[in-house]
Each structure stands twice: as C-alpha cells, then as structure tokens.
Amino acid sequence: MKFAVIMFPGSNCDIDMFHAVEEAVGEEVEYVWHNDTNLDRFDAVLLPGGFSYGDYLRPGSIAHFSPIMSAVKKAAEEGKPVLGVCNGFQILLESRLLPGAMRRNENLHFICKTVPLRVENPDTMFTNQYQKSDEIYIPVAHGDGNYYCDEETMTALKDNNQIVFTYVNNTNGSRENIAGITNKAGNVLGMMPHPERAVEDLLGSADGKKLFASIVKQWREKHAITT
Numbered sequence: 001m002k003f004a005v006i007m008f009p010g011s012n013c014d015i016d017m018f019h020a021v022e023e024a025v026g027e028e029v030e031y032v033w034h035n036d037t038n039l040d041r042f043d044a045v046l047l048p049g050g051f052s053y054g055d056y057l058r059p060g061s062i063a064h065f066s067p068i069m070s071a072v073k074k075a076a077e078e079g080k081p082v083l084g085v086c087n088g089f090q091i092l093l094e095s096r097l098l099p100g101a102m103r104r105n106e107n108l109h110f111i112c113k114t115v116p117l118r119v120e121n122p123d124t125m126f127t128n129q130y131q132k133s134d135e136i137y138i139p140v141a142h143g144d145g146n147y148y149c150d151e152e153t154m155t156a157l158k159d160n161n162q163i164v165f166t167y168v169n170n171t172n173g174s175r176e177n178i179a180g181i182t183n184k185a186g187n188v189l190g191m192m193p194h195p196e197r198a199v200e201d202l203l204g205s206a207d208g209k210k211l212f213a214s215i216v217k218q219w220r221e222k223h224a225i226t227t
C-alpha cells in the first residue's frame with residue numbers, strides 16, 4: 001500500500017506524517033508537492049498540519065486552490081482514504097470535501113497540549129482498530145479548531161454517523177465537542193488532533209497508531225486476492 005503526504009508551502013507536520021506511516025504501519029510513503037496534479041499511483045492521501053500560505057485570509061483558504069487539490073478530489077471520489085489533520089482538515093473544509101467551517105478557538109489562544117478524545121464511530125476505514133467509546137490521548141496544536149456547522153448539517157452528521165472523534169473536555173469551543181468528522185461516504189476524514197504525533201510511547205502516547213493501522217487493514221481486506 002502506498003501513501004502520499006501532500007506538502008503545501010507552510011506545511012510543518014509533513015515529516016511527522018511521513019514518519020508515522022513508516023513507524024506505525026511500515027508501508028510505502030512519498031512526499032507530493034502541492035504543484036503536482038496526479039495521485040493515481042497512491043492508495044491513500046494524507047494532508048498534514050501546518051500553516052499553509054501562512055494561514056492568510058483563513059487557514060486552508062489559499063491552499064485549496066493548489067493544483068494538487070483536483071487530484072485529492074479525484075482520489076476522494078474514487079473512494080480512496082483521504083486524511084486531513086489540523087491544517088489538512090481546514091483545507092478539506094475549504095475545499096468542501098467536508099461540511100462545516102473552522103473558527104478561531106473560543107478563548108482566542110493557540111492551544112497546544114495532549115487531550116483525551118472519545119472514539120464515537122469505530123466502524124470507519126480510519127477507526128476499525130478502536131472500540132466504541134475508547135478514550136485515546138492525542139495532541140492538539142491549533143489556533144483555529146473551533147468546528148462550526150449549521151443545524152441541518154449537524155443533523156446529517158449525526159444521522160450518517162459522520163462524527164468520528166469528540167473531545168472528552170471541550171478544548172476549543174467546537175459544536176458538540178467535535179474533533180473529527182468524515183464525509184458522507186466515509187472515506188474522507190478531517191480531524192484537528194494529531195494522530196501522527198502519537199505513534200510511539202516516547203512521544204507520550206501511541207494511541208494514534210491504530211488510526212494508520214485501520215487504513216491499512218481496510219485496504220488489505222479490499223484488495224485481498226481470493227481464489
């Protein structure tokens with residue numbers, strides 16, 4: 001299985017993401033510059049955190065015009081796993097690959113700490129290695145993580161089980177404690193906490209490892225050769 005890590009000008013978690021794939025699942029992984037236009041050779045696409053284009057205007061609002069985003073949309077339409085973490089999540093929202101929007105944290109401070117999350121939906125290609133209501137410890141590091149959507153969208157998110165992770169203690173003001181959501185099809189996940197920073201005990205938590213392992217498990221099952 002081959003992962004792509006997309007690099008935008010201002011990405012700063014790309015190396016961590018690359019390392020996480022190697023450390024957590026030992027699969028092939030390659031960096032892809034945002035000016036590239038083709039992701040056909042990859043099985044999964046990872047949009048890392050950071051400050052693409054300096055968070056100018058709104059986080060993710062400029063990056064979503066990058067040439068690579070047409071290929072990210074194509075990968076999403078083909079059903080490939082697409083994971084956006086933190087700034088990656090913000091880019092997916094700006095691209096409308098995920099519903100809703102991100103606002104400044106309620107307390108207007110940059111929040112950088114490891115927080116407990118609850119696994120709300122273990123039946124996704126990103127969470128099949130977790131159990132429902134598992135409490136996992138994953139670092140957050142953001143100034144704009146206050147998830148917002150309108151009532152209609154919230155009802156749809158709930159009805160389709162698109163809420164995947166919630167904060168045990170609301171960290172940033174997000175509606176319904178939302179920390180991570182998928183698209184309706186379930187193959188695009190955006191989350192503010194950083195699973196790639198929690199893949200080995202030395203980092204304080206290895207709870208993020210199962211997320212990468214889930215992606216690989218689902219892919220292997222889908223591509224198993226049965227005779």
Ligand SMILES: NC(=O)CC[C@H](N)C(=O)O
Binds near residue numbers: 048055085086142143
């Ligand atoms: N770690 C990150 O990806 C930072 C995200 C974002 N630019 C913010 O501060 O909200």
